[in-house]
Amino acid sequence: MARAHDIGGLKGLGPVEIERDEPVFHSEWEQRVFGITMATLGKGLYNVEQFRSGIEEIPIVPYMESSYYERWIVTLETNLIRAGVVSEDEIDARTVELSRHPGTDVGRREEAEFCEMLLSVIQAGVSPERDVEAPRRFESGDRVIAAGTTAAGHTRLPRYVRGKQGVVARLDKAFVYPETNVEGAGENPEWCYCVRFEADEVWGDGAEAGAPVYVDVWESYLEPA
Amino acid sequence: MARAHDIGGLKGLGPVEIERDEPVFHSEWEQRVFGITMATLGKGLYNVEQFRSGIEEIPIVPYMESSYYERWIVTLETNLIRAGVVSEDEIDARTVELSRHPGTDVGRREEAEFCEMLLSVIQAGVSPERDVEAPRRFESGDRVIAAGTTAAGHTRLPRYVRGKQGVVARLDKAFVYPETNVEGAGENPEWCYCVRFEADEVWGDGAEAGAPVYVDVWESYLEPA
């Protein structure tokens, strides 16, 4: 079943509106949500795929109508609850409590060592690149088809290219496989590829001319065409 | 675990804003969502408690930030999918299709007989009142305590009175029991009561003086105080 996030190719929605001189965050709570997420990801309480998956589980209409960091709150809660560090009842109760005692301080604790570690990770990055022994199955220029199966859960194959033919445009490294990583079922790295799909193949009649889409995929998303 | 809808007693949220000359519906899609819901409820594809439950399952942040009829779309989909008449993949695919062919007619079919039946039901009502053999457990003036257990699923006992003491203020008829009806596990009607809770009992210090809350409950939500 496709999930809420898989929206590439919808037309008719409103215009894209660029905000002039947009701040990095629009409010203090957005700052905190971002920072809390980075800090709890950094503690290993969940991984990036699990973070994404918690957003994708939001029903599609409220997904579309809520703001970006509102969706982060949802997945933050989902993942903290799944990690067992807090319960939804606790969050509910604390929310009520704070609402009745406005201005209550949220408290503070310091962890200088973790803090330095996290900042150096942010500075250095953490690549999902891994070594794999298996040879590549495809080479540049190969015609491929995006696997047409509908994933049951988290996947990084956009729906709009499923079942469509394209050409391998670039060979990428092997990266940790999202479908298993999200389940905590191992990294199972696979070779990755960038595949070029022609617009008329993807969108059919009415596609804009000369506007191919390049999609990055794991090897098991592809079959030979 | 408390669900998204159980928000009575939160303070600090914004002002209540009354719209002057508010229309019954704010857009055509709100009209259609309302009508489709009434028509599919009328077909017996799901019941009112299941309708409510589908709303309560929305994560709390998007619940609070979405509009009333946006939440109806969620539960309409949830219940149509659970009833087996449509799949989420079908709705997703049709959404994409309609987005690419704006102005497509949604089609039309008539059912004059059902239509008359539904309007007469709306006109006559359908009471959840049922006969029960068991005698009432409580009488007017009895001191009672709202059962403190946290429901696992759908319940009509608001969180803010759980564990609080009140006095039976009115005896009501016996009505179908939500907790089982929502599961399709039978009507299990129970006597109902209206219980008066004093504000300081419910809200503690800082409660507004002379502002009791009357809450309507099923018998099994109550214990003798």
Next chain:
Amino acid sequence: MGHDHDPISYPNLRTQAIESLLVEKGILASDAVDRVVSAYEEDIGPLNGARVVARAWSDGRYKTRLLENATGAIAELGISGMQGENMVALENTAEVHNVVVCTLCSCYPWPVLGLPPYWYKSPEYRARVVVEPRAVLAELGLEIDESRELRVWDSSAEIRYMVLPERPAGTDELAEDQLAELVSRDSMIGVAEARTP
């Protein structure tokens, strides 16, 4: 700009998809949708409740029946229906003011008041009016004196409530249909008084 049509909101698009599928599958009666919508847009609204209130103001015995068995008394005026099967009327007096909410969803007495307004369904009203009712009513322009009990009724089960507001002063000469004009929707929820003539 490459656009032949106005933008469409996602909820609108999604609703069209659902309707289109249900019609195609032979599950949805389009005429039922149309007529249910027009029933609540045109026929079923707060004018019904206003008639009930005006009658109670004009006829003491009717008022007694309304307070004892609201469902029956309302039916005397030919008013009944879904979400009004089990009605209770709450009388405002010099000592008591009543206000109605449904904290868990938005239960509301459809046959007498129609479909609820947006503010009644808002998280702000539902969350706040049980815990800070005087503050909420004051924000809406209705100051309830501390000497008057302010009762908040959370329609959490199957009873649907309507408030019987106090009859305004200076209305002794008015006929029932003139009285009905003074009865606003909000006065029957309890966030306003009836209008003075």
Next chain:
Amino acid sequence: MGHDHDPISYPNLRTQAIESLLVEKGILASDAVDRVVSAYEEDIGPLNGARVVARAWSDGRYKTRLLENATGAIAELGISGMQGENMVALENTAEVHNVVVCTLCSCYPWPVLGLPPYWYKSPEYRARVVVEPRAVLAELGLEIDESRELRVWDSSAEIRYMVLPERPAGTDELAEDQLAELVSRDSMIGVAEARTP
């Protein structure tokens, strides 16, 4: 009015509840939250990407390295980090214009561009730019001639993209830091050209 404090939004309230609980349980490092936020507010932003572009415009061999191994070339300028571990640079030319999106979430090359702007994360951009890229860019004021291929890059896996915009005419005399001032965030996503001096 009975209110001593300004209204608080629900997401704000909920975030405070989460932070408060995590602090109490000894799970959250408040200083880490503060410093991560200030790192992205103050240090990590599109000026980094502008330096990369300006260098590529000024130094042909650097440009070659950037197009062959973007991660390495970017690291030469001391720029690296989370969400930039595997970079690819896309060169705009007279024949090709590139635009970047992440339809599935909002993947974005943080070390060179900072955190993404709201419009990049919006359903409208993510949904539409793959299927009607010329229309979307035109709405944003960038008409791409039909003779020019418009490549849309959906960063659905682990590569993060930055666009190398065309060097504007009339900039032959400018130094690298002056060139950097012409490079907007939007030009490195592909929804704008670099500014002319």
